[in-house]
Amino acid sequence: MDQKYHPRKIETRWQSTWEETKAYAVQADPAREKYYLLEMFPYPSGRIHIGHVRNYTIGDVVARYKRMCGYNVLHPMGWDAFGMPAENAAIANNTHPARWTYENIAVMRRELKLLGFSYDWDREITTCTPDYYRWEQWLFIKMYEKDMVYRKESYVNWCDRCQTVLANEQVEAGDCWRCGDAVRQKKLWQWFFRITDYAEDLLEYCDRLEGWPERVTTMQKNWIGKSTGAEIEFPVAGTDEVIRVFTTRPDTIYGATFMCLAPEHPLVKKLSAGKAQQEAVDQFVERMSKESNVDRVQDNQEKEGVFIGAWCKNPVNDRKMPIYIANFALMEYGTGAVMSVPAHDQRDFEFAKKYGLDIIVVIQPEGADEKDIARSEAYTGDGVMVNSEDFSGMANTAGKSAVIDYFEKHGIGTRSVNYRIRDWGISRQRYWGAPIPIIHCDKCGTVPVSEKDLPVVLPEEADLMEGGKSPLGVLDSFVNVPCPACGAPGRRETDTMDTFVESSWYFERYCSPDCDTAIFEPGAVKYWMPVDQYIGGVEHAVMHLLYSRYFTRVLHDMGLVDFKEPFTRLLTQGMVCKETVRCETHGYLYPEETQYRGEIPHCAKCGSPAEVGRVEKMSKSKKNVIDPNALVENYGADTVRLFCLFAAPPERDLEWSEQGVEGSFRFLNRIWRLYYRWIDRLGKTKPYTGEPSSLPDHARELYIKTHQTIKKVTDDIEQRFHFNTAISAVMELSNQLNVIEPEQEDPSIDGVMRFALDSIAVLLSPIVPHITEQIWEAMGNESGTLCRRQWPPYRDDALSSDTRVIVVQVNGKLRGRFEIDANADDAAIKARALDDPNVVRFIEDKEIKKVIVVKNKLVNIVL
């Protein structure tokens, strides 16, 4: 054992050992209990960043821990390799997206290996390979056959910068989730997955995902957005047409005074044709079509609309209601028509005020005067129904159901449920994605590619044009194929699939990554799935996690898997943050562009003092990033791993601190020196594992502390993944060991000392696997066996010492403490408490009302 700790030397050695011996390769083994641990695979953007390091370190600790607990652990890694950055980078650097992607993968794979993660690299998946997307195309065809995929022309979210369509989930506050540019509406033919078919099931199971953070399931519930109410038919006066509306407030039907249609509603043209209002209507529709949905639905956008020159009748009382088109009515939600009740809906209220429409109060809160309701704003709360014929006097909560019963009895409307979630649009007008396996034929329409012709390989020729248009459309050799159904000349679909499709089933592919006869081997999936613990960023709370749940249901209903939920437990780790530094002239500064003069940072470019800004998520734009490779180079992977775990519990944000990293490095150095001090003496000593009672006092104390530490670390990892407190516990133990000088101890301590030192190595091994493996070997254990060692049990009879510290309170205030034999009875404890000199000061001359004795903890004397 070297006297000094040389992390890089040790880490290189163990990493190559693990690689050569395939130490973490696994096979399905029905005789053993499995544990599938998965971290969200990365997009190969170029380099590993610190967020990856944190995510994968958390996962690696759990994987190593579970392995030591005897589980057969599947812990794979791969690459979410299709996507637009590859294409953009290819255009910018005049290279090919494939080349850019594969080069990045090579770099990032090396970086991951430098961190010592225990992946089964034999199972590596790269989603842009035909071996992988072949099965995605196969699944697409199966879904097509089951009518789970369809094509329609619709308005879609379009990003001009990315030159492609975005799913609703991929639009953030009106901007593209990837590049941040404004999204506009464009009418296009698109492929869709019928995720809405599963809206109810996905929603219902949200409450059964007990291993998921509540905020994630809440976000999914909000996204699915279920509302219950009624669908009602309003006849249009003087025609045979009816307008169908969805409402969550059937109880306000008697207050409906006008109707609002979305500008795109099919009846708008028909009903306004030939009317005096036609021109105004056409103008309004034209104007709305130029505004994106997102703009139309912007914050506090003024409500506006146009009367279309037609009326409909309220089916419950034949009231004549003017029909408007309104900017706030959206064709995509419900039926595209709103029954407007201005007294009880804020939008309708504002609209009615602006256009002088009738406002009728039909819900009255307890004790309120009807005249005071809906004067300055709509009343949206509960109350008693009024002005509602036979329903007047009924509580509106009960009225909702009663009114729908009435509708159903008279054929006016029915009970109905609406969801906010839309079908998942997956067409992307880009090159670097999985081709959609469809051929367009003039005679047969859209025809799926036959299974034997899969994969539809993405052609290599890629003359990517500025602006990112897909080259597939102009590649005759790709486009021109015969129709699989009739043989006539056909044209291939040139859209590629959304990259979220690849990540919706990769976790199943990991179970049998090389299977070339099926999407996966049923036995392998049956054994490994579902994922026992999934770990990743909360930014995927809706998109990736919802899509994956949907895909798993599709596979379930095809009989390919026997479970509906892919991820039993989910951990969403917090972001890695760091303070930002800004120079007045040079803007944000990278850490290496910042020079510290004392406490004050200065700009390295101009030398003027720089301003320290708030702590924010690490990002290139804020330049508050750090390079994991440089850290590994300076301190070693173990230090980086240790700091990522120690600085904060996993689900919380982590504030990066260079001094904190130093502290972690110092701790590992202390551990190294601790072993170095004892190695000659204890190299051949057997660890003591017997009962504590036969040990001399100070050895017993150490023995107990060690067992307490084992229990603490086990519980912290097992129950809560709170590695920070687990590490603290080991630090406490090592602090205690550090003050023991070998020269001053007689051999009676040796067995316990050896046990304590061995325990530290084992307990820390999932966290810092390299240094622990090295000291394990140096202490005379068989080389390389630590990572396969059993997780240590603790002795229940060695968890508590023979004495207890009891604290004494007087009226709940701490007044004294004493040590007493652990099996002293309440009377003895009480007597000691009343006898304590400081306690006596507070209780003398006073009457004691009550004495509360809490076993092993405290005495409270109530005066």
Added chain:
RNA sequence: GCCUGGGUGGCGGAAUAGGUAGACGCAAGGGACUUAAAAUCCCUUGAGGCAUGUCCUCGUACGAGUUCGAUUCUCGUCCCAGGCACCA
């Protein structure tokens, strides 16, 4: 506006069934070793008070409440972060 989290020393964070608030680490200050520095080791460190103690008072965003006892439970208020938002 609605829905989730969260607010504890100079800082990151502990306190896992209502029972010693501040574990562990960082930073800071003092000391030892050294020609010196680095490294290492030791001590101090929530605020305030004096009688300097096995001392007292205050203290977990703020205000109430339940309790012998509340960082922990209940109600109300404020602030921060994330998500959703003309969804009929």
